[in-house]
Amino acid sequence: MDFWITQAFNGISYGALLFLFASGLSLIFGVMRIINLAHGSYYLMAGYLGLTLMRIGSTYFLAILGAAVIIALVGIIMVRVFLRKLSGNDLGQVLITMGFALIFQDVALLIWGGDPFTINVPKALSGSVEVGPLFFPKYRVFIVLMAVLIGLGLWLFQSKTRSGSMIRAAVDHEEMARGMGINVPLVYIGVYALGAFLAAVAGVIGGGFLSIYPGLDFEILPYAFVVVILGGRGSLKGAVVGSLVVGLIDNFGKVLFPELSYFTLFAPMVIILAVRPVGLFGKA
Amino acid sequence: MSVLEKRWVKPTLLFIVFLVFLALPRITLTFFGSTYLVELFVQSMIYGILALSLNLLLGYMGFPSLGHGAYLGIGAYATGICIIKLHMGTLPASILAILIATFAAALFGLFALRARGVYFLMITLALAMLVWGLAYRWVSLTAGDNGISGISRPQLGPWSLREITHYYYFVFGIFLLCLFIISRIVHSPFGRSLVGIKESESRMRTLGYNVWLHQYVCFVIAGFFGGVSGVLFIFYNGFISPPSLEVTPNMEILLMVALGGPGTIIGPFIGAIVIVFLKNFVSVYTERWLIFLGSIYILTILYAPKGILQAFDLAWKFLIGRSTAEKKQEKEYGK
Numbered sequence: 001m002d003f004w005i006t007q008a009f010n011g012i013s014y015g016a017l018l019f020l021f022a023s024g025l026s027l028i029f030g031v032m033r034i035i036n037l038a039h040g041s042y043y044l045m046a047g048y049l050g051l052t053l054m055r056i057g058s059t060y061f062l063a064i065l066g067a068a069v070i071i072a073l074v075g076i077i078m079v080r081v082f083l084r085k086l087s088g089n090d091l092g093q094v095l096i097t098m099g100f101a102l103i104f105q106d107v108a109l110l111i112w113g114g115d116p117f118t119i120n121v122p123k124a125l126s127g128s129v130e131v132g133p134l135f136f137p138k139y140r141v142f143i144v145l146m147a148v149l150i151g152l153g154l155w156l157f158q159s160k161t162r163s164g165s166m167i168r169a170a171v172d173h174e175e176m177a178r179g180m181g182i183n184v185p186l187v188y189i190g191v192y193a194l195g196a197f198l199a200a201v202a203g204v205i206g207g208g209f210l211s212i213y214p215g216l217d218f219e220i221l222p223y224a225f226v227v228v229i230l231g232g233r234g235s236l237k238g239a240v241v242g243s244l245v246v247g248l249i250d251n252f253g254k255v256l257f258p259e260l261s262y263f264t265l266f267a268p269m270v271i272i273l274a275v276r277p278v279g280l281f282g283k284a
Numbered sequence: 285m286s287v288l289e290k291r292w293v294k295p296t297l298l299f300i301v302f303l304v305f306l307a308l309p310r311i312t313l314t315f316f317g318s319t320y321l322v323e324l325f326v327q328s329m330i331y332g333i334l335a336l337s338l339n340l341l342l343g344y345m346g347f348p349s350l351g352h353g354a355y356l357g358i359g360a361y362a363t364g365i366c367i368i369k370l371h372m373g374t375l376p377a378s379i380l381a382i383l384i385a386t387f388a389a390a391l392f393g394l395f396a397l398r399a400r401g402v403y404f405l406m407i408t409l410a411l412a413m414l415v416w417g418l419a420y421r422w423v424s425l426t427a428g429d430n431g432i433s434g435i436s437r438p439q440l441g442p443w444s445l446r447e448i449t450h451y452y453y454f455v456f457g458i459f460l461l462c463l464f465i466i467s468r469i470v471h472s473p474f475g476r477s478l479v480g481i482k483e484s485e486s487r488m489r490t491l492g493y494n495v496w497l498h499q500y501v502c503f504v505i506a507g508f509f510g511g512v513s514g515v516l517f518i519f520y521n522g523f524i525s526p527p528s529l530e531v532t533p534n535m536e537i538l539l540m541v542a543l544g545g546p547g548t549i550i551g552p553f554i555g556a557i558v559i560v561f562l563k564n565f566v567s568v569y570t571e572r573w574l575i576f577l578g579s580i581y582i583l584t585i586l587y588a589p590k591g592i593l594q595a596f597d598l599a600w601k602f603l604i605g606r607s608t609a610e611k612k613q614e615k616e617y618g619k
Contacts (some may be wrong), residue, residue, distance in 0.1 A: 006400075035403050035405055035406065036410075037535075050297075082504070082586070085586070087587065087590075089340075090348070090401060090402045090405060090537055091348040091405070091538075092589065094350065094535075095542060095581050096582055096586075098527045098581055099578040099579065099580070099581025100578065100582070101578070102574045102577055102581065103578035103579065103580030104574050106575045108573035109574075110572065172433070218530060218531050222409075222413050222531070225406065225409065225410070229406060229410070235458070253474065258421065259423060259424065260418075260421065260422065261420055261421050262413070262417020262418070262420060263418055263421070263422075265411050265416055266411075266413045267467070269410040269533055270407060270410045270411055271395070273398075273406060273407040273410060274347070274394075274398045274399065275398075277399050277403040
């Protein structure tokens, strides 16, 4: 029993990190239909930036914010200068984000070298919580809490604010949204920046327990795609359910069927895409 | 009519290129004293076959696949596993591997062709990751991280293919055969109807064509050639491991097609040559070749969206001026 609870908690906390990372990708895919292969690079670069910010004296939370703002600015430049020229060209957008992903990978290697780093978490977040015979690392509990907070924030933003309803309108029917006088190109830039921001937050937080190393960008990216496809494009509820499912499948898959662990992750994605391409919670 | 537009020019040029390729090992040995260039051309032709087959999907069917490298992986792994684990002979192992890759395409096609547009990109990516995941994790079959190694090139009649120049001619022969078959397919009624479906699915459906079957057959054919390239790859490399199946190499194949010009017969091969040579030469001069490769992606998409051939064509027209035919036409319209 203890085994199941511990593993389930590990899966859920990994799912929470994935939610932070993938909710941005889901927004970008949902609103702009871009398969953003540079999303993993935002995560990786943010991890490194957070590390550097903390080395020059920033606190942990300030490092999260600083890295996220810088990455959001990078995202704005990418979408404003390059991606906007290619709207409607699915393949061109994929390939150009691939080009950026390679450049970011190399720049990160140039600046931070090839050694793995771990971000030092505040003292209050290290150690673990004891519940009876079980130990839960405090940092993983913190990740779950952060995911819940940010998820709530996103939900409030999407359902209660004017900008949020503009985004929902652009997901549902872009042409109609334009017709209603919504500045869709501006919504695109905002959504892309928000997506990059969330990926960066995930990158700094993830750097506290997964460590940061070259190649992590393309390692974590496929997970986010599975989340987006399972949950459905642009759906916040879908991203929550998708990340939990992926976190749990990944964790139990690795423990129970190590030889088929990635198969158990990607096979559901293939089946969902074939049977219900809009995902479990996406709108047709 | 300028010289370039005369009828005999194209076959003659192709024949000269053919002769150059035949003489290439001799030329490089005489002038450079090493077989390095020969190796690069072997790589270019192996990736060329893969790119040509992806072009069937992208250029003629209009379905860009993000996971075409999977078939190279399946072909290479299947050959390796048959030889190392099942102790099969080279020829039966190769044939079985190509069949397995074709069968995989037949299975994957059932899923992938249900999706369109951006979802087709996603599902092919997911299928490629699935293959990668099996290669990486199914350790008892694929040896995981270590990959399958120790595959040596066989004897072919009196020639030992271990000699890279001999293997070059072998790959060249297979490449020409694949090129011939693919160009026959493209120009066959089947190929023409594929292009028709690409232009308008609904029109072809109304005309009574079985759209799905055309696309499915094309998907399986592309998988078959992918398998061929995989077999050639493992005999060239002697080795296959999970990194050859990751997202990055899958994208590189797509870049070769995009760079060479989708929907042209020979373009993807030219794209393969350019990428293989750039990768090898740039990495000699600088460690920062990923930045360079990334820039090629971006520049290709922004400035040569229809491929390098078209970009050359435009540059050529700019250099020699407009052809006489065009000038005459302009005169007639009083421009």
